[in-house]
Amino acid sequence: MSDEVQDRLDIEKAMRHYAVGLDERRWEEWDLAFTADGIIDFTPMGGRRETRDQMRERLSRPDPAWLFAQHPLFNTVITLRGDTATAFSHFQMETGRRSEGGAVTRVSGGGSYEDTLARTPEGWRITERRVLLKWKHTRTEKDEVTRG
Structure with missing residues (x-):
């Protein structure tokens, strides 16, 4: 495998550490996505502009209403420039919180x-991630999942 192919795979891996770490609240995984000052x-x-650690601290606080989050990444385009890179990707998100x-x-x-990586x-680690929202829909519905 060429160095460029390996770099691209490693960059996508860092990007996925963000999604899995955040969605599953696996902060050791989350940390693998970013530089220490990311x-x-x-x-x-x-929203806010904050460091990796600030966001982790905020989202680590107990929240009994939080149920789940998922946001897969796709349509990723990576531009390599030696030891730096930029990447663009789409995401789709679903989050759930307990309601009445x-x-x-x-x-x-x-x-x-x-x-920017x-x-x-x-x-490979993300030094800065800008998040742009294109659409959003909020609804309350019956919870059909039994969680163990």
């Missing part, structure tokens, strides 16, 4: 990530 920028959609009467409030949405001694 930034996540939600300001294009009215055993219902769940679900938020569906989709958008894109614009990433760097090759580090530990591998």
Whole structure:
């Protein structure tokens, strides 16, 4: 396998560490996505700009209403420039929170990530991720899942 192919695979792996780490609240996985000073920028959609650690701390707080999150990545385009890279990808998200009467409030949405990455001694890591939301739909419905 060529170095370029391996770099592309490793970059996509870092991007997936973000999604799996966030969705499953696996913070050790989340940390594999970013450099120690990595930034996540939600300001294009009215959110916060914060460090990897700030976002982890905020989302690690106990939240008994939180049920699930999923957001797969696709349509990824990577541009390599030596030991740095940029990547663009689409995502689709689903999140769920407990609501009154055993219902769940679900938020569906989709958008894109614009990433800047760097090759580090530990591998490729995201130095900055900008999040752009293209659509969103919120609804409350019966929760049909039995969670164990």
